[in-house]
Amino acid sequence: MVEIYEQLNTKTIGEAPSTDIATLQNPVHLQAGNKELLADINLINQATFRDGRPIPGTGVVDEITLTDGDSGVKTVLVSCNGGEVKIVNLIGGVRSGGSADVTYQFYLREVGKTDLNFYFTRSSDSGILFNGDSNYPSYPIVLDENVSLVVEATGTDYTSVLYQAHTYRVR
Secondary structure (H helix, E strand, O other), rough: OHHHOOOOOOOHHHOOOOOHHHHHHOOOOOOHHHHHHHHHHHHHHHHHHOOOOOOOOOOOEEOOOOOOOOHHEEEEOOOOOOEEEEEEEEEEEEEOOOOOOOOEEEEEEOOOOEEEEEEEEEEEEOEHHHHHHOOOOOOOOOEEEEEEEEEEOOOOOOEEEEEEEEEEOOO
């Protein structure tokens, strides 16, 4: 049973990446013989704030810039490493150049499946906070290692679109 701690003891609580913890707990089966190990894994998850609430120090603003040459190209904005779960809190876009409408689209992508389009809007505004739109989903968007947030900008009269998403880890 000591092995699980030996593999983590070189890191402080805040430094233990989700990939290390996931690697240690993924092969563990729910059975009576693993009762002590499962209790240890639960303790490690609590100590590393992996309890479904926001993990301190994990809030980030992911950014990607798409140019007019990328018009109609779907691009991953947010993805997760193995063992991670993130909440998308806020999404915005800032357009540079041009004055015609740009169509902004968001998708959820699971590799090997058709992308799920959950939002699109057409606008000539230079800066948009999508969460304020009445058609934007009011539910939290939860991502894990299987599902990524993908963005697309389509139009003919813009120089670039800077997409930004505020996310935080919950696991």
